[in-house]
Amino acid sequence: MRPSRSVQRLSSGVGTALLASAVAACVATTLVGCVPPPKPAAPPPPAPPVPTASDVTQTQQQFAAQDPHARVGRVASVKVDSHLAAVGGIPFADVKQGDPISFTGPDHDPFATGTIIDLDNHTDPKFPLLIVDYQKGSGNGRDPSVGDLAITVPMGH
Secondary structure: OHHHHHHHHHHHHHHHHHHHHHHHHHHHHHHHHHOOOOOOOOOOOOOOOOOOHHHHHHHHHHHHHHOOOOEEEEEEEEEHHHOEEEEEOOOHHHOOOOOEEEEEOOOOOOOEEEEEEEEEOOOOOOOOEEEEEEEEOOOOOOOOOOOOEEEEOOOOO
């Protein structure tokens, strides 16, 4: 009868282990079922509207009416990590290094400002670029995007 006792002990030990495992699984399932699922991430803000060629012409006319020296160009490229933007459409003869520049969308609400740090006509002489070191504005500030408006009233005018 001794062998049957050890079998019974083994059986009751295995039974206890199975029961404990089943209880743990039930508790875990119950607890997991009570935890609310994580909230989905908020969708990214919509992309800003890209100004059209008509917006550039209209903006140039509006600003020139206020100051004939005002110039409007467009962002050609951006290096966000360096806070640099290349701006085309403004003649070199009208600006110089150190002149201020503002970035806007078609609404003319500035979202970044900067300073012209270089005049680059080496890359492509047909399409010279102003290199601008910029800072995002507070509140609605953002990095410029290709196509955004760049407005300057050169210093000394």
